[in-house]
Amino acid sequence: MAIEGPFWRAIAVFRVASLVYAAVLMAQHRGYEQPLLGWLVIGVMALWTAAATFAYAAEPLRRWPLLTADLTVTTACLLTTPYVQGAQQVTIGAMPVPATWIAAPVLAWAVHHGRRAGTIAACVVAAGELWSRSRVDEASVLINETVLLLMAGWLVGHMVRLAKRAEERMQRAAEMEATQRERERLARDIHDSVLQVLALVQRRGRELGGEAAELGRLAGEQEAALRELVSAGPPPPLGTIDLRSLLARYGSPAVTVSTPATPLLLPAEAAASVSAAVGAALDNVRAHCGHQARAWVLAEFLDGAVTVTVRDEGPGIPEGRLEQAAADGRMGVARSIRGRMAELGGRVSIVSVPGQGTEVEITLSA
Amino acid sequence: MVRVMVVDDHPMWRDGVARDLAEAGYEVVAAVGEGRQAVRVAAAVLPEVVVLDLRLPDLPGPEVAARLAQVDPAPRVLVLSASAEQDDVLEAVKAGACGYLVKSASREEFLDAVRRTADGDAVFTPGLAGLVLGEYRRLAVQLEPTEGPRLTERETEVLRLVAKGLSYKQIAERLVLSHRTVQNHVQNTLGKLHLHNRVELVRYAIERGLDAD
Numbered sequence: 001m002a003i004e005g006p007f008w009r010a011i012a013v014f015r016v017a018s019l020v021y022a023a024v025l026m027a028q029h030r031g032y033e034q035p036l037l038g039w040l041v042i043g044v045m046a047l048w049t050a051a052a053t054f055a056y057a058a059e060p061l062r063r064w065p066l067l068t069a070d071l072t073v074t075t076a077c078l079l080t081t082p083y084v085q086g087a088q089q090v091t092i093g094a095m096p097v098p099a100t101w102i103a104a105p106v107l108a109w110a111v112h113h114g115r116r117a118g119t120i121a122a123c124v125v126a127a128g129e130l131w132s133r134s135r136v137d138e139a140s141v142l143i144n145e146t147v148l149l150l151m152a153g154w155l156v157g158h159m160v161r162l163a164k165r166a167e168e169r170m171q172r173a174a175e176m177e178a179t180q181r182e183r184e185r186l187a188r189d190i191h192d193s194v195l196q197v198l199a200l201v202q203r204r205g206r207e208l209g210g211e212a213a214e215l216g217r218l219a220g221e222q223e224a225a226l227r228e229l230v231s232a233g234p235p236p237p238l239g240t241i242d243l244r245s246l247l248a249r250y251g252s253p254a255v256t257v258s259t260p261a262t263p264l265l266l267p268a269e270a271a272a273s274v275s276a277a278v279g280a281a282l283d284n285v286r287a288h289c290g291h292q293a294r295a296w297v298l299a300e301f302l303d304g305a306v307t308v309t310v311r312d313e314g315p316g317i318p319e320g321r322l323e324q325a326a327a328d329g330r331m332g333v334a335r336s337i338r339g340r341m342a343e344l345g346g347r348v349s350i351v352s353v354p355g356q357g358t359e360v361e362i363t364l365s366a
Numbered sequence: 367m368v369r370v371m372v373v374d375d376h377p378m379w380r381d382g383v384a385r386d387l388a389e390a391g392y393e394v395v396a397a398v399g400e401g402r403q404a405v406r407v408a409a410a411v412l413p414e415v416v417v418l419d420l421r422l423p424d425l426p427g428p429e430v431a432a433r434l435a436q437v438d439p440a441p442r443v444l445v446l447s448a449s450a451e452q453d454d455v456l457e458a459v460k461a462g463a464c465g466y467l468v469k470s471a472s473r474e475e476f477l478d479a480v481r482r483t484a485d486g487d488a489v490f491t492p493g494l495a496g497l498v499l500g501e502y503r504r505l506a507v508q509l510e511p512t513e514g515p516r517l518t519e520r521e522t523e524v525l526r527l528v529a530k531g532l533s534y535k536q537i538a539e540r541l542v543l544s545h546r547t548v549q550n551h552v553q554n555t556l557g558k559l560h561l562h563n564r565v566e567l568v569r570y571a572i573e574r575g576l577d578a579d
Contacts, residue, residue, distance in 0.1 A: 191421060195448065196376040199469040204382070206472055220470055227448060253470065258492045258529045260500020261456040296492050296531030300499055311530045356536055 003167040007111040007160060008062075011104060012053040018101035019049050025099055032097075033086035041080050041097055048073045049101075056108065067112055070105040071121055075128045078102050082135040096129060106153045115157030122146075122153035190226060198223035202253075220253045240265045243306060246275035247299055250282055257297045264299055264306055266364070273340045274308055274364060277348075280336040281310040281360045289314035305365045313357040337362070367393040368484045371413035371441065373404040373430070375422050379469075383417060383446070383476075390477050401425030405433040413441045415484050418463070420447040420454045428457035435462035444483040446476070456497045459556065460563045465489025487549060488556045495529035498555055505562070515558040524551040 023042050031038045052070055055061045081096040096102065102125050110118025126146040198219045205216020228248050243264040251257040266274065278297060285295045289312055298309045337360065341348045346364035353359075370392045374380040377399070384394045395411045398404050401422040408416060416434055420427025431443050443463040445455060455466050465488055467479045479489045490498075499522070505514040517525065520541075527537045534548045541548070 191448070196379055196469075199448075200378055200382060202470055203473065223470065256492045256531060258496025259452070260504065261452045261497050262500060262504055294531070296529070298492070298496055298526070298529045300496070300503070300526075300529075302503060309530055311532075313531075353540065356532065356540060359530065 003163050004111060004160070007107075007156075008056050011107050011111065012056065014107065015049045015052060015101065015104045018099060018104065019045055022097065022099040022101050025095060026097070032084050034084050037080065038084045038097065041077050041084060044073070045077055045098055045101060048077075052104070052108075062112060067105070067109055070108055071124060074098065074102055074105045075125060078125065078128045079132060081132040096132060102129070103149060103152055106149055107156055110153050110155075110157035111160050113157070114161050115154045118153030118157035119150060120153075122149040125149055195223055195227060198226070217253065224251055224253075237265070239268055241268045241271035243271045243274060243299060243308075246271055247278060247297055247308070250278060250297060254292055255282060255295045255297065257299075259299045260301060262301075264301055266306060270344050270364060273344055274306070274346075274362060277337045277340045277362055278308055278310055280340075285310070285312040285314065285358075305363050307364075308362045309359055310362075311357055311359045367391065368415060368480075369393050369395045369411070369413045370415045370417065370480065370484075371395055371404070371408060371411065372397040372417045373399075373401070373422070374417075374419040374446075375399040376419075379419070386473055386477065387417075387480065390480075392480065399423070401427075401430040401433075404430055405437070408434055408441060409437050412437070412439065415480060416441045416443045417446050417480065418443050418458070419469075420445060420451055420458060427451075427454050428461050431458040431463045432461035442483050442486065444479055444489060452493075452497060455494065456501055459494065459498070460501070460559055462560055462563075464556065466491060466494040468493065488553050490528050490552050490556075492529050492531045495525050495552075498559065499525050499529055501559065502555070515562040517555060517558075521551050521555050524548055525555055528552060 019042075022045060026032070026038050026042055048070075052066075055066050077098045078096055081098075084097050106118060106121045106125055109121035126149050129145060130143075202216045202220035202223060205212040205214075205219065208216075228251070243266050244259045247257050247259065282295055282297075285293055293312060293314065295310060295312045298311075300307050338348045341362055341364065344364060346362060348363075349361045351359045351361070370387050372380055372383050372387070372394060374383065374397075380397045380399065384397045387394050392415075395413050396407045398407055399422070401424050404416070404418075404422075418427065418431060418434070420430075422430060425433075427445070427447070431445070434441055434443055440462070443458070443465075445458050445463045445466040446469060447455060447466065448469055459466060464486075465479055465483050467476060467489060468491065471479070471491075482489050502515065502517050502522075506516065508514070523541065524537060527540065528534075532540070534545055534552075537543070537548045538545045
């Protein structure tokens with residue numbers, strides 16, 4: 001992953017700087033008690049620093065063999081400390097021969113595999129250090145370096161994981177944006193070509209009649225569906241839904257959906273219920289007045305309430321029919337529409353005017 | 367013969383619409399595919415009715431409607447467009463268009479709409495009524511009671527019935543009014559919106575200091 005790059009470069013810089021520091025310490029103490037062995041260790045460290053810098057830079061090599069080798073070489077260098085420093089170990093205090101260089105594999109493990117791996121590497125290195133101190137009786141066993149190592153392993157691992165997650169999210173967002181742009185471009189293209197032709201086929205087909213009319217009707221349905229598909233606007237605030245987008249799906253040559261030009265925002269659940277109730281009312285229209293029956297859906301916003309009316313041009317519902325149906329246990333309209341709305345605290349009124357069809361009016365406080 | 371201009375960027379549509387109009391006895395004085403061209407040609411050939419698609423390659427549809435409204439004498443604009451472009455339809459109607467029809471309407475509906483537009487009537491589909499109703503309510507929430515246009519109770523009632531798909535005849539029956547009165551109520555709702563839009567434009571111009579020169 002791209003975000004790891006800077007971490008690996010930082011570790012390489014840290015390794016080189018620590019190597020220089022260890023060499024300076026070695027020179028200052030004139031090679032401790034065993035200069036030959038001491039400078040040999042510094043030489044090994046220099047070789048491994050070079051090797052590790054190149055190896056970690058190549059993504060395919062960043063695998064467990066390399067990480068294990070890194071930890072092994074480092075711990076081995078660390079374990080030479082009692083032999084190189086001898087009795088001086090007591091007088092010079094804290095620093096082992098490789099000095100801060102020992103933290104490099106801890107950081108590498110943490111970057112590669114997270115805080116748990118970082119902590120494990122820190123434990124291994126810390127154990128080596130404690131062992132080398134315990135070799136000399138008078139040496140005080142200091143644990144603050146151990147704590148620092150553990151902290152470095154844990155913290156860097158944690159940080160890298162957070163950074164990776166942030167990068168993933170950003171990448172997803174960028175992908176989504178690209179998708180959205182592509183969609184808009186498609187929408188423009190489709191609008192300028194396919195939709196126009198479908199509308200034309202629909203119109204001509206109806207004029208020609210017969211089979212052509214059926215083809216025209218199919219073209220019309222596809223046109224409406226495609227238009228709905230490509231006309232998605234910006235998403236509404238989280239947890240709410242623009243009721244218009246749900247109602248638009250019911251639009252067809254037989255069903256006209258009229259809405260304001262501004263969004264009708266409702267909590268997601270309420271919007272779904274209202275939409276389902278409208279669907280039930282339209283199903284009812286089809287069941288009673290035939291598949292081609294015309295219907296009109298009007299959604300409006302007034303005084304903090306959303307009102308949706310579904311009107312058909314059927315013969316109307318005779319007085320008492322709904323009550324009768326409910327009493328008979330045939331609860332179709334009554335249950336699915338009134339039931340849904342009662343749960344949300346909405347109102348439903350069903351008005352039937354002879355010769356002017358039936359209106360189902362659903363009102364819900366937004 | 368009523369002089370009609372067709373503005374649509376799709377050649378097949380343009381030709382189809384022009385042919386329908388010619389067959390129905392209208393004089394198609396121009397058929398163009400771009401907004402700027404439409405405004406230029408309209409100023410030259412002075413059509414009485416413009417059938418306008420809102421999706422044009424060079425200018426937004428509402429902008430074309432607004433520029434057409436400045437031609438003297440202004441043609442009556444019938445928007446023939448897709449159901450999904452609701453914002454644009456509302457803007458075009460506020461800018462002065464007199465009617466709106468979806469492209470999937472039948473030839474009879476279309477020719478009837480052109481005839482009514484030529485007669486000076488507003489062509490209100492249920493969809494347009496829903497948009498206008500929504501716009502008045504938006505203005506009512508946004509503006510002081512004295513500032514914005516308001517619908518009378520009767521006008522609201524009529525507009526709601528139009529939006530629910532009732533014909534003028536059915537509305538007249540239900541409200542016990544004459545057909546002409548219903549038509550006038552509908553016309554008024556649009557007239558007030560046009561007026562408000564012009565007042566807004568003037569106010570905007572004054573605020574920007576454009577009245578100085």
